[in-house]
Amino acid sequence: MPSRMLTVEGRRDVHEKVSVWKRAGLRVGFVPTMGALHEGHLELVRQALRENDRVVASIFVNPLQFGPNEDFTRYPRTLDVDSRMLDSVGCHAVYLPQVEEMYPSGADTHVVQEVAPKYLCGEFRPGHFTGVLTVVAKLIAQVAPHVLYLGRKDFQQVVAITRMVRHLDLDLELEVRACATVREPDGLALSSRNRYLTPEERTVAPTIKRALDAVVAKFAAGEHRVDVLEAHGRLVLDAASAFRIQYLQVVDSETCTPRVLGNAIALRTDTVAVAAYLGSTRLIDNVPLTGS
Numbered sequence: 001m002p003s004r005m006l007t008v009e010g011r012r013d014v015h016e017k018v019s020v021w022k023r024a025g026l027r028v029g030f031v032p033t034m035g036a037l038h039e040g041h042l043e044l045v046r047q048a049l050r051e052n053d054r055v056v057a058s059i060f061v062n063p064l065q066f067g068p069n070e071d072f073t074r075y076p077r078t079l080d081v082d083s084r085m086l087d088s089v090g091c092h093a094v095y096l097p098q099v100e101e102m103y104p105s106g107a108d109t110h111v112v113q114e115v116a117p118k119y120l121c122g123e124f125r126p127g128h129f130t131g132v133l134t135v136v137a138k139l140i141a142q143v144a145p146h147v148l149y150l151g152r153k154d155f156q157q158v159v160a161i162t163r164m165v166r167h168l169d170l171d172l173e174l175e176v177r178a179c180a181t182v183r184e185p186d187g188l189a190l191s192s193r194n195r196y197l198t199p200e201e202r203t204v205a206p207t208i209k210r211a212l213d214a215v216v217a218k219f220a221a222g223e224h225r226v227d228v229l230e231a232h233g234r235l236v237l238d239a240a241s242a243f244r245i246q247y248l249q250v251v252d253s254e255t256c257t258p259r260v261l262g263n264a265i266a267l268r269t270d271t272v273a274v275a276a277y278l279g280s281t282r283l284i285d286n287v288p289l290t291g292s
Contacts, residue, residue, distance in 0.1 A: 026053035030145035036192035040182035065131030
């Protein structure tokens with residue numbers, strides 16, 4: 001069956017197409033991705049389709065958000081498969097920006113945010129969130145959607161982008177929808193990087209979710225001291241003897257600011273977030289302390 005989905009590469013082309021839809025009174029949703037799609041991405045598209053008349057997804061492996069020792073060249077590029085997946089769920093258009101057009105020679109303007117990117121992943125991936133915010137701001141300007149769809153698995157990214165948009169730091173007029181993390185039956189959050197795991201590592205990987213759930217359960221049982229909660233979660237991960245933990249922290253859900261250790265008390269509105277290496281693969285996950 002021929003594809004029903006429109007493929008656009010130039011920023012002027014995508015803006016023109018979306019403008020036609022908007023002039024016709026149609027509501028447009030947008031799902032930005034780096035490709036290597038999985039069911040989590042498709043669920044974002046499905047939610048966007050339920051809530052909008054037209055949906056655009058982008059596929060762009062953004063070099064600006066990868067550090068010098070990170071996996072930009074290794075990151076999977078599966079464009080043909082990704083396009084078929086988007087088409088199969090009814091996505092109306094896929095936008096494929098080119099690096100040369102996104103970052104032309106001489107471009108030197110970046111979006112820098114002061115609060116959310118300082119903590120969690122920001123401590124270990126300097127410049128990462130500047131890359132994320134810059135590319136998302138550019139994509140929003142190019143597509144000009146009514147609603148932006150993001151997955152909660154990338155918690156800190158959602159916080160940073162939501163603050164950029166909702167706090168009107170850049171006067172961006174659109175809504176942000178943060179959608180629930182999609183998981184495997186054993187609890188592992190879906191991620192494009194899961195494909196890097198060996199079979200043995202894949203059997204251990206769900207321990208990350210079990211560690212988060214253990215923190216949530218201890219909080220629900222009445223333990224609200226941050227240091228005790230975090231130590232409990234790390235204990236679960238350490239028991240697997242396979243993880244190198246970068247962080248496991250209870251943080252403010254609106255700013256990603258960690259609660260101070262010692263006598264600090266966790267709040268029901270907080271989130272517990274984790275990043276840990278399993279072999280050479282870096283996994284992240286999070287859940288609100290109210291459970292998820």
